[in-house]
Amino acid sequence: MTKFSDLTRLPDAQGHFGPYGGRFVSETLSFALEELEKVYMSLRDDADFQADFDRDLAHYVGRPSPLYHAERWSEKLGGAQIWLKREDLNHTGAHKVNNTIGQALLAKKSGKPRVIAETGAGQHGVATATVAARLGLKCEIYMGAEDVERQKLNVYRMRLLGAEVHPVESGSRTLKDAMNEALRDWVTNVDDTFYIIGTVAGPHPYPAMVRDFTAVIGREARKQSLAQIGRLPDALVACVGGGSNAIGLFYPFLEDEEVAMVGVEAGGDGVETGRHAAPLTGNAPSGVLHGNRTYLMSDASGQVSETHSISAGLDYPGVGPEHALWKDVGRVSYVAANDDAVLEAFRELTCIEGIMPALESAHALAHAKVMAASMRPDQHIVVNLSGRGDKDIHTVAKLDGLEF
Amino acid sequence: MTMNRIDQRFAALKTQSRRALIPYITAGDPAPQYTVGFMHACVEAGADVLELGVPFSDPMADGPVIQKACARALKHGTRLADVLDMVASFRETDQVTPVVLMGYLNPIERMGYEAFVQRAREVGVDGVLMVDMPPEEATAIAPLFTEHGLQSIFLLAPTTSSSRAATICAHGEGYLYYVSLKGVTGAASLDVEAVARQLAPLREMTDLPLCVGFGIRDGETAAAVGQVADGVIVGSALVSRIAENAERPEVIPAALKAVLGDMRDALDR
Numbered sequence: 001m002t003k004f005s006d007l008t009r010l011p012d013a014q015g016h017f018g019p020y021g022g023r024f025v026s027e028t029l030s031f032a033l034e035e036l037e038k039v040y041m042s043l044r045d046d047a048d049f050q051a052d053f054d055r056d057l058a059h060y061v062g063r064p065s066p067l068y069h070a071e072r073w074s075e076k077l078g079g080a081q082i083w084l085k086r087e088d089l090n091h092t093g094a095h096k097v098n099n100t101i102g103q104a105l106l107a108k109k110s111g112k113p114r115v116i117a118e119t120g121a122g123q124h125g126v127a128t129a130t131v132a133a134r135l136g137l138k139c140e141i142y143m144g145a146e147d148v149e150r151q152k153l154n155v156y157r158m159r160l161l162g163a164e165v166h167p168v169e170s171g172s173r174t175l176k177d178a179m180n181e182a183l184r185d186w187v188t189n190v191d192d193t194f195y196i197i198g199t200v201a202g203p204h205p206y207p208a209m210v211r212d213f214t215a216v217i218g219r220e221a222r223k224q225s226l227a228q229i230g231r232l233p234d235a236l237v238a239c240v241g242g243g244s245n246a247i248g249l250f251y252p253f254l255e256d257e258e259v260a261m262v263g264v265e266a267g268g269d270g271v272e273t274g275r276h277a278a279p280l281t282g283n284a285p286s287g288v289l290h291g292n293r294t295y296l297m298s299d300a301s302g303q304v305s306e307t308h309s310i311s312a313g314l315d316y317p318g319v320g321p322e323h324a325l326w327k328d329v330g331r332v333s334y335v336a337a338n339d340d341a342v343l344e345a346f347r348e349l350t351c352i353e354g355i356m357p358a359l360e361s362a363h364a365l366a367h368a369k370v371m372a373a374s375m376r377p378d379q380h381i382v383v384n385l386s387g388r389g390d391k392d393i394h395t396v397a398k399l400d401g402l403e404f
Numbered sequence: 405m406t407m408n409r410i411d412q413r414f415a416a417l418k419t420q421s422r423r424a425l426i427p428y429i430t431a432g433d434p435a436p437q438y439t440v441g442f443m444h445a446c447v448e449a450g451a452d453v454l455e456l457g458v459p460f461s462d463p464m465a466d467g468p469v470i471q472k473a474c475a476r477a478l479k480h481g482t483r484l485a486d487v488l489d490m491v492a493s494f495r496e497t498d499q500v501t502p503v504v505l506m507g508y509l510n511p512i513e514r515m516g517y518e519a520f521v522q523r524a525r526e527v528g529v530d531g532v533l534m535v536d537m538p539p540e541e542a543t544a545i546a547p548l549f550t551e552h553g554l555q556s557i558f559l560l561a562p563t564t565s566s567s568r569a570a571t572i573c574a575h576g577e578g579y580l581y582y583v584s585l586k587g588v589t590g591a592a593s594l595d596v597e598a599v600a601r602q603l604a605p606l607r608e609m610t611d612l613p614l615c616v617g618f619g620i621r622d623g624e625t626a627a628a629v630g631q632v633a634d635g636v637i638v639g640s641a642l643v644s645r646i647a648e649n650a651e652r653p654e655v656i657p658a659a660l661k662a663v664l665g666d667m668r669d670a671l672d673r
Contacts, residue, residue: 014540022541024536024537026464026535026561027538027559030561031561034568170471170475171461176462180463180464183465184464184467187465187586187587187588188591288508288510290464293513301483301484301485302460302483302511303460303510303511304462
């Protein structure tokens, strides 16, 4: 038994990961969450449900996703070998679909004809609209008005898929406000609506459920590492906003103590400037938002802070509660990558490997670069390439002074 | 220990066979210097208990009316510490009307449970209702509330199962806040018959007063709900009067009194 083996037994029955997590919701939602927990717990170990889930992942999503050795980039960096877990090659272009497939199957089993979701970069919204289209579910997506502006392409994709997209004008007009609005919708339409949360945050059982659906990434990566590298990698690197792609990669390696894990948050202009979205790296105080207790960026009076990141998908003041615990117990280290370094990594991978990463994933790449340089060529880093960069072309072009 | 002001008030109402009128206003809306005056105005119009909203940046359970009230209050920098100061100031001239702080947990988390309960007791707060703190998540703070004579007010909803209702009734103090409909604050009108049906089994579980909020707009709805509940809670109907007159706050006390006065008359009729 390893030192970290008890981490895999969390959350406890109340949905707590140590001091974090829980179910901090208004009473109207308690029943829906209890029901969801029951349905999920009964199906989690149900062979038929798992078979349906696996079949969809294989034939609809296109799993397993490759583990690709970025040889040319590794050579250029002159250190460790970098391997990319190619979640960008999934149907809809990001890791988000693994989770939405799972939750949409639950919605169907629960007899809910309508699904809602919040989205930041739009990847989770697209992944939700996609599975809703396929299963014939009515779909409405909440997206911060600022994100609607910076992710127009994904907004139109969602609309083509038949979803209704509601721009959210309240608060900072980004992901956290979209989640507020989705919660308001859910509390109003709780009888016929399934809320597909897109990350490992929210009230219990969402953090555990989303983790379980997303952990397919790490299960595959572990097998692929053994087959392709011949052993487990020395380190795993993934970006962390809410933290679903990172948890998906890390979770199956938790007890492999020899594997270091690094979560890379959005450093924005720099954690020291205050303009960032890095609650763990910035040691934000513990707080309660969106149904769980976690590291939460807020001012001294408990008002939630506005965040800043070049990537809409990481622009969130909190983080999944399980990450909060992993930081405290020291299983995972958390760092931040600044916007500048992220853009540089985005361009490098595109030019050197012909793979255009999402700006979110480019955070992980930016830090992998730094790590690789200080490691030996016989060492190996697996980076979660959580999504593809097509959606970010507008943002990058704008920085290059181009408008389409 | 002396009886909590909330219990005293409901005990008095019971002997008079009257229903409680419980207004909600957001502290600091439209600006902090008006709040204490509004509280007194509510009492003059017949309020039995005051629910004072603590502004929060992310009021997830609130509709647009109270969201905007929070935004107006925060724009003027009204924080939890200021709200507690307002209660202190209110208590200078009113030592009898119970005050319940209503809001979201994070400002209290940030202030620290100990610091909050001490200051809350010191200024004369009587109860605390945090929308996102169900009894299951209140285990750390509840003993502190008890120790400092603060009462935990909890919500019940149409979706609450009977086993949860039993838990909530067991942990609740002061009164129970029955949310009349599925939705956010300020939502559509409520169905009095449905509320009556849902309150009946709760009466079997608890002797706590059952007060109903969400959807109480005027004297008529207040009176109808008063037939089946021990009290009515009115929030958005008042806060929208504040919003309409945000540019001329001097007329707001009269506007609040007009709404509450109608409700008081209708409840006492």
